[in-house]
Amino acid sequence: xxxxxxxxxxxxxxxxxxxxxxxxxxxxxxxxxxxxxxxxxxxxxxxxxxxxxxxxxxxxxxxxxxxxxxxxxxxxxxxxxxxxxxxxxxxxxxxxxxxxxxxxxxxxxxxxxxxxxxxxxxxxxxxxxxxx
Amino acid sequence: xxxxxxxxxxxxxxxxxxxxxxxxxxxxxxxxxxxxxxxxxxxxxxxxxxxxxxxxxxxxxxxxxxxxxxxxxxxxxxxxxxxxxxxxxxxxxxxxxxxxxxxxxxxxxxxxxxxxxxxxxxxxxxxxxxxxxxxxxxxxxxxxxxxxxxxxxxxxxxxxxxxxxxxxxxxxxxxxxxxxxxxxxxxxxxxxxxxxxxxxxxxxxxxxxxxxxxxxxxxxxxxxxxxxxxxxxxxxxxxxxxxxxxxxxxxxxxxxxxxxxxxxxxxxxxxxxxxxxxxxxxxxxxxxxxxxxxxxxxxxxxxxxxxxxxxxxxxxxxxxxxxxxxxxxxxxxxxxxxxxxxxxxxxxxxxxxxxxxxxxxxxxxxxxxxxxxxxxxxxxxxxxxxxxxxxxxxxxxxxxxxxxxxxxxxxxxxxxxxxxxxxxxxxxxxxxxxxxxxxxxxxxxxxxxxxxxxxxxxxxxxxxxxxxxxxxxxxxxxxxxxxxxxxxxxxxxxxxxxxxxxxxxxxxxxxxxxxxxxxxxxxxxxxxxx
Numbered sequence: 001x002x003x004x005x006x007x008x009x010x011x012x013x014x015x016x017x018x019x020x021x022x023x024x025x026x027x028x029x030x031x032x033x034x035x036x037x038x039x040x041x042x043x044x045x046x047x048x049x050x051x052x053x054x055x056x057x058x059x060x061x062x063x064x065x066x067x068x069x070x071x072x073x074x075x076x077x078x079x080x081x082x083x084x085x086x087x088x089x090x091x092x093x094x095x096x097x098x099x100x101x102x103x104x105x106x107x108x109x110x111x112x113x114x115x116x117x118x119x120x121x122x123x124x125x126x127x128x129x130x131x132x
Numbered sequence: 133x134x135x136x137x138x139x140x141x142x143x144x145x146x147x148x149x150x151x152x153x154x155x156x157x158x159x160x161x162x163x164x165x166x167x168x169x170x171x172x173x174x175x176x177x178x179x180x181x182x183x184x185x186x187x188x189x190x191x192x193x194x195x196x197x198x199x200x201x202x203x204x205x206x207x208x209x210x211x212x213x214x215x216x217x218x219x220x221x222x223x224x225x226x227x228x229x230x231x232x233x234x235x236x237x238x239x240x241x242x243x244x245x246x247x248x249x250x251x252x253x254x255x256x257x258x259x260x261x262x263x264x265x266x267x268x269x270x271x272x273x274x275x276x277x278x279x280x281x282x283x284x285x286x287x288x289x290x291x292x293x294x295x296x297x298x299x300x301x302x303x304x305x306x307x308x309x310x311x312x313x314x315x316x317x318x319x320x321x322x323x324x325x326x327x328x329x330x331x332x333x334x335x336x337x338x339x340x341x342x343x344x345x346x347x348x349x350x351x352x353x354x355x356x357x358x359x360x361x362x363x364x365x366x367x368x369x370x371x372x373x374x375x376x377x378x379x380x381x382x383x384x385x386x387x388x389x390x391x392x393x394x395x396x397x398x399x400x401x402x403x404x405x406x407x408x409x410x411x412x413x414x415x416x417x418x419x420x421x422x423x424x425x426x427x428x429x430x431x432x433x434x435x436x437x438x439x440x441x442x443x444x445x446x447x448x449x450x451x452x453x454x455x456x457x458x459x460x461x462x463x464x465x466x467x468x469x470x471x472x473x474x475x476x477x478x479x480x481x482x483x484x485x486x487x488x489x490x491x492x493x494x495x496x497x498x499x500x501x502x503x504x505x506x507x508x509x510x511x512x513x514x515x516x517x518x519x520x521x522x523x524x525x526x527x528x529x530x531x532x533x534x535x536x537x538x539x540x541x542x543x544x545x546x547x548x549x550x551x552x553x554x555x556x557x558x559x560x561x562x563x564x565x566x567x568x569x570x571x572x573x574x575x576x577x578x579x580x581x582x583x584x585x586x587x588x589x590x591x592x593x594x595x596x597x598x599x600x601x602x603x604x605x606x607x608x609x610x611x612x613x614x615x616x617x618x619x620x621x622x623x624x625x626x627x628x629x630x631x632x633x634x635x636x637x638x639x640x641x642x643x644x645x646x647x648x649x650x651x652x653x654x655x656x657x658x659x660x661x662x
Contacts, residue, residue: 074468074471077574088635092634095637
């Protein structure tokens with residue numbers, strides 16, 4: 001008695017293929033898939049054309065090959081990262097500009113103070129000395 | 133109406149200690165306060181005398197006497213009932229305030245009226261009268277707060293919220309302040325940390341500051357307080373006692389069974405670990421497959437093209453249809469390899485993993501996934517050990533340069549104030565083992581390809597935090613990391629420069645460090661001259 005896993009000897013390969021096709025048709029019908037073409041060559045050709053058109057449409061959406069989606073994702077991430085990086089660098093530069101502006105203000109203030117407290121009295125003294 | 137009401141329940145302190153406490157209040161540079169003192173039936177007559185003396189000296193000392201001892205909760209609630217100030221500050225009867233404590237808090241609240249709770253750093257006052265063991269705290273770290281009452285003293289909060297949450301609760305004696313702050317922070321709009329020692333906690337043999345075993349019942353009360361907090365806030369967790377007294381483990385439950393994609397870049401390197409030659413990636417994967425209790429996994433292995441075919445064969449045999457193999461034929465770029473793997477992943481969570489890893493705690497993924505399911509959390513890191521058991525990773529510290537906290541310390545080190553045994557917020561974690569939500573990875577653009585080798589995880593972490601997500605580190609997910617057995621660990625100047633061009637401010641201002649710490653160190657050493 002052969003086990004249920006071994007192929008019965010009386011069944012030919014063609015018969016098996018037919019049974020598989022029938023099973024696939026039943027499964028597709030049960031799953032609510034598109035109407036199978038059956039044995040009609042014209043219907044089959046139409047269905048193949050329809051499916052090819054759908055594949056072409058999807059490919060157009062996704063890109064030329066299946067790896068494009070992955071590529072698009074990594075490119076998108078790189079773009080996002082570059083934007084974040086540029087923003088951060090701009091922020092650092094803005095901070096640096098503010099710091100430099102503050103330094104400039106401080107220097108100007110010091111210069112004014114120096115002029116007021118030292119240079120101006122020195123000039124006045126010089127003028128006085130010259131008069132004498 | 134004064135701005136501050138200082139709340140002090142009093143029970144039988146020595147006279148000099150009580151005087152010192154009251155003097156520290158009198159010495160406040162901001163005089164807009166009242167001090168609500170409730171004598172909880174102290175048997176020593178000197179307590180009433182000292183209180184009466186100060187009340188006579190200054191009308192801002194308001195004293196009430198309980199006819200019988202009612203415990204700290206009852207006395208504190210009586211003091212709160214006396215309070216008329218907008219803010220309440222808590223001061224124990226034997227502790228001291230810094231003269232500018234209230235002024236510093238006022239400055240914060242005047243600057244930001246949405247702050248509802250302020251806490252400061254603190255230290256201990258030894259019996260010899262020295263200020264010792266300062267506790268330099270992080271900025272608000274809710275996950276750490278669920279693990280330990282770290283905010284402690286000085287705590288100042290709005291009286292309206294204290295009244296709203298029902299003041300102190302009976303049944304939580306010893307941890308009544310923890311319970312109150314948990315309930316207050318659930319409602320607080322903002323919490324602010326003042327990185328100054330504004331409070332000196334006196335060490336007496338009977339106080340927790342002087343003896344951790346002084347009040348054992350307090351720890352159980354603390355555990356119940358955290359459990360109730362989790363129940364109130366919808367955190368699905370069981371709270372257990374942690375490794376040391378006063379530390380709790382919030383053991384969260386995984387919600388559902390989300391798919392985790394384990395992304396491992398490799399070139400199939402072999403190495404000698406614990407005296408035995410091994411293929412690193414195969415053993416890393418095997419340890420997850422055989423040891424991890426969480427098994428809803430897929431593995432995305434990003435293999436350099438020179439990866440030996442027998443390594444691929446072993447991976448296929450181990451993983452079957454859970455394996456997605458992605459070939460990588462460009463010069464080494466860790467970020468690019470991780471991004472490529474992540475682009476092929478289907479999981480809700482990505483476990484970024486180096487190939488030189490071995491699992492130590494079988495529930496590491498359950499712990500990490502459950503934490504990462506918290507809506508505010510973007511990434512979770514693990515505790516990584518070198519082969520010799522020393523610490524490789526316990527979260528990053530950005531202390532003017534990026535560091536691994538307590539790098540190469542003993543694996544069972546507790547850290548200052550239990551830092552290494554609590555789940556906590558960190559500024560970043562290593563990508564050698566990090567669980568990140570796939571949507572967050574997508575949101576921040578993955579790892580930056582311009583940092584091929586080093587610091588890409590620092591940059592990634594800072595991007596995640598910048599996007600508003602928290603990063604957690606857990607000591608309960610332990611793995612070995614035989615670091616850099618596969619490549620030289622050298623750091624290039626360009627990498628430093630690139631990182632600093634992007635994150636200079638963040639690298640010098642880690643909210644989970646403290647400005648009182650010595651810069652450029654990884655081990656929470658205070659600045660010698662402050």
